[in-house]
Amino acid sequence: MYTPHTPQEIEEMLRVIGVNTIEDLFVKVPERHRFPELDLPEPLTEMEASAELHEIASANASTDDFVTF
Numbered sequence: 001m002y003t004p005h006t007p008q009e010i011e012e013m014l015r016v017i018g019v020n021t022i023e024d025l026f027v028k029v030p031e032r033h034r035f036p037e038l039d040l041p042e043p044l045t046e047m048e049a050s051a052e053l054h055e056i057a058s059a060n061a062s063t064d065d066f067v068t069f
Contacts, residue, residue: 005013010022019025026034044052 014020014022014024
């Protein structure tokens with residue numbers, strides 16, 4: 001089960017490391033690098049993703065294909 005941090009826990013963690021906000025952690029990262037646009041393909045359904053991964057995996061040798069002992 002995922003239990004996120006409470007606002008109070010986040011506030012305490014930020015105080016311990018000496019910053020006021022989560023954004024303060026990123027002030028030294030240039031703005032153009034913070035949230036770059038990603039050139040991602042369209043999403044796949046679970047069945048499409050499974051078929052694509054199966055196809056990629058079929059390029060690997062499997063112990064089912066060779067004599068092993």
